[in-house]
Amino acid sequence: MTTMESPAEHASAAASGASATERFHADKSPFEAVKDTPPERVDMLAREVLDAVHATIRKHKVSYDEYNALKAWLINVGQDGEWPLFLDVWVEHVVEEVATDHRQGNKGSIEGPYYVPDSPELGAVGTMPMRENEAGTPLVWDGRITSTDGKPLAGKIELWHADADGFYSQFAPGLPEWNLRGSFSTGADGNFQITTIRPAPYQIPTDGSCGKLIAAAGWHAWRPAHLHVKVSAPGHESLTAQLYFPGDPHNADDIASAVKPELMLDPQPRPDGSEAMTYYFVLDPVGA
Numbered sequence: 001m002t003t004m005e006s007p008a009e010h011a012s013a014a015a016s017g018a019s020a021t022e023r024f025h026a027d028k029s030p031f032e033a034v035k036d037t038p039p040e041r042v043d044m045l046a047r048e049v050l051d052a053v054h055a056t057i058r059k060h061k062v063s064y065d066e067y068n069a070l071k072a073w074l075i076n077v078g079q080d081g082e083w084p085l086f087l088d089v090w091v092e093h094v095v096e097e098v099a100t101d102h103r104q105g106n107k108g109s110i111e112g113p114y115y116v117p118d119s120p121e122l123g124a125v126g127t128m129p130m131r132e133n134e135a136g137t138p139l140v141w142d143g144r145i146t147s148t149d150g151k152p153l154a155g156k157i158e159l160w161h162a163d164a165d166g167f168y169s170q171f172a173p174g175l176p177e178w179n180l181r182g183s184f185s186t187g188a189d190g191n192f193q194i195t196t197i198r199p200a201p202y203q204i205p206t207d208g209s210c211g212k213l214i215a216a217a218g219w220h221a222w223r224p225a226h227l228h229v230k231v232s233a234p235g236h237e238s239l240t241a242q243l244y245f246p247g248d249p250h251n252a253d254d255i256a257s258a259v260k261p262e263l264m265l266d267p268q269p270r271p272d273g274s275e276a277m278t279y280y281f282v283l284d285p286v287g288a
């Protein structure tokens with residue numbers, strides 16, 4: 001086996017942006033899904049967004065220099081492949097809020113740009129694919145999927161997360177293809193047990209156009225450490241969520257505004273240095 005490159009040395013905004021853009025195009029048929037949208041709705045949405053832009057320009061007397069800087073920046077976001085990153089960090093959380101507001105069970109959180117379908121199938125009890133000596137505190141997670149009436153569900157959990165350096169496989173170079181990506185399935189009792197490691201807080205790439213905006217506005221680029229999940233079961237609405245760790249300094253100021261109190265974990269240290277935790281998912285029946 002060849003020596004792995006270190007992601008820390010070689011990850012770049014352009015590379016992870018290009019991967020995220022390519023992945024989005026590979027997975028989704030976004031125009032097909034809205035092909036029956038009437039022109040009245042397109043007109044209303046486009047007009048109201050433009051009205052908001054016009055109002056900001058008038059209110060703050062935006063200059064031609066500022067307009068040209070905006071134009072150059074928007075062009076560069078595309079050239080860096082950073083539209084998935086920009087939209088998922090600064091817009092998706094409100095789409096998610098609107099989409100799941102009606103639910104009685106878990107409401108969820110943003111998907112972000114780094115989901116990959118068809119990760120390795122690991123059954124109801126399993127260990128995430130990881131390198132030998134993968135860094136990070138081992139985590140043993142006992143969980144269950146139930147319906148809103150409390151009945152256990154035979155379903156599926158897809159889990160993906162960053163490593164202890166904050167890097168995602170298939171988006172940062174040098175990591176094994178399915179590192180820290182796995183699919184688990186529950187039986188009729190709804191139970192699962194997943195062994196993985198604690199991810200690190202994640203900094204969105206700072207060397208591209210989004211990083212330029214963050215620096216120019218005096219913001220920070222951090223997301224708190226998080227586990228991404230997609231949970232599904234027949235006859236139920238699928239859940240996309242993220243789970244967070246208490247005490248992370250960025251739980252309170254997540255750049256992606258994607259933390260909710262119901263998504264907080266409670267890991268407990270065990271004598272062997274690992275941590276044990278429980279988190280149960282509650283899915284809404286379709287059409288309830």
Ligand code: DHB
Pocket residue numbers: 084085086088089111112113114202204205223256
């Ligand atoms: C981004 C990365 C994430 O891991 C995430 O959960 C949300 C957004 C990003 O880089 O845009």
Ligand code: FE
Pocket residue numbers: 112114202226228
């Ligand atoms: Fe993430």
